[in-house]
Amino acid sequence: MTVCVEQSVHDSQVENKNHTDDTNELVLDGEFVVPDAVVNGDFDCPEVNAFGQTFRDYDAETERQKQVEECYRLNHIHQTYEYVKKMREEYKKLDKLEMSIWECCELLNEVVDESDPDLDEPQIEHLLQTAEAIRKDYPHEDWLHLTALIHDLGKVLLLPRFGELPQWAVVGDTHPLGCAFDESIVYHKYFKENPDMSNPAYQTKNGIYKEGCGLENVTISWGHDDYMYLVAKENGTTLPDAGLFIIRYHSFYPLHRSGAYKHLMNEKDTENLKWLQIFNKYDLYSKSKSRVDVEKVKPYYLSLIKKKNSDGEDWRQ
Numbered sequence: 001m002t003v004c005v006e007q008s009v010h011d012s013q014v015e016n017k018n019h020t021d022d023t024n025e026l027v028l029d030g031e032f033v034v035p036d037a038v039v040n041g042d043f044d045c046p047e048v049n050a051f052g053q054t055f056r057d058y059d060a061e062t063e064r065q066k067q068v069e070e071c072y073r074l075n076h077i078h079q080t081y082e083y084v085k086k087m088r089e090e091y092k093k094l095d096k097l098e099m100s101i102w103e104c105c106e107l108l109n110e111v112v113d114e115s116d117p118d119l120d121e122p123q124i125e126h127l128l129q130t131a132e133a134i135r136k137d138y139p140h141e142d143w144l145h146l147t148a149l150i151h152d153l154g155k156v157l158l159l160p161r162f163g164e165l166p167q168w169a170v171v172g173d174t175h176p177l178g179c180a181f182d183e184s185i186v187y188h189k190y191f192k193e194n195p196d197m198s199n200p201a202y203q204t205k206n207g208i209y210k211e212g213c214g215l216e217n218v219t220i221s222w223g224h225d226d227y228m229y230l231v232a233k234e235n236g237t238t239l240p241d242a243g244l245f246i247i248r249y250h251s252f253y254p255l256h257r258s259g260a261y262k263h264l265m266n267e268k269d270t271e272n273l274k275w276l277q278i279f280n281k282y283d284l285y286s287k288s289k290s291r292v293d294v295e296k297v298k299p300y301y302l303s304l305i306k307k308k309n310s311d312g313e314d315w316r317q
């Protein structure tokens with residue numbers, strides 16, 4: 001069966017329209033049932049963010065924008081292939097802390113993301129706003145609710161107990177290292193000062209990779225996505241593959257929004273990307289100043305977390 005995924009992204013919000021997007025066809029031979037909202041396009045993307053401006057406007061002349069730009073400037077200068085390799089090695093030891101998922105969500109009460117032009121609320125709000133928005137449109141996809149709840153937990157890397165990494169090493173969109181930096185990456189101009197620019201092996205479209213090698217073989221800039229992916233995987237998550245893919249690549253806007261780097265994907269990535277594109281609408285467009293009543297929704301999410309932990313129970317597929 002083939003259905004159309006409604007991509008109701010406002011034209012003005014698409015950063016790079018040069019890439020042809022051939023992903024709005026959802027071919028369903030896999031294990032998941034396509035939710036009605038995908039078929040019918042129920043989700044109404046709001047026009048304005050928490051500041052009353054259009055989403056993902058990196059050129060707005062505001063104080064917030066200066067902070068956002070500085071975060072990306074440092075990100076683009078310091079994230080090199082070697083740096084990412086080193087950080088992955090260090091953080092995959094998972095030797096920082098042990099805690100429950102909900103405790104970790106509460107830690108995000110103390111975290112504000114400086115790369116985000118659309119939201120400056122504590123990140124626990126964003127987790128719940130995203131999860132609640134998805135839950136409303138896809139009430140039966142409980143694995144997606146839990147994925148939404150945990151997708152940004154990696155931002156704890158900003159906290160002293162997790163190494164207190166600088167914002168440029170934790171938040172913001174991600175991109176591959178070891179091949180050319182695509183023009184669709186926000187604030188692309190700051191790559192000029194990245195040491196990788198002087199390595200000719202990294203300057204071609206494929207760089208050190210083979211076409212179709214699969215994203216799992218591609219080194220992506222270090223941050224909250226990859227860290228949370230490592231945490232979930234190493235803890236033996238029972239989430240489906242699509243959930244792990246969403247966690248790992250949700251900040252990879254050059255791919256899922258602009259269509260860059262698709263030549264590095266394999267078939268499995270192509271399937272998972274469809275779910276990521278559904279997820280992204282909720283991740284992005286649920287950002288607003290309206291607060292979720294944490295105590296009210298807590299029991300539902302605790303039950304999902306428990307389900308994850310209980311043996312033998314599968315996610316709805």
Ligand SMILES: O[C@H]1[C@H](O)[C@@H](O)[C@H](O)[C@@H](O)[C@H]1O
Nearest residue numbers: 113115116171172173250251
């Ligand atoms: O500024 C945001 C924020 O850091 C999100 O958590 C990330 O997923 C987005 O890609 C980024 O644009």
Ligand SMILES: [Fe+2]
Nearest residue numbers: 151152250251
């Ligand atoms: Fe994120």
Ligand SMILES: [Fe+2]
Nearest residue numbers: 126151152283
């Ligand atoms: Fe998010």
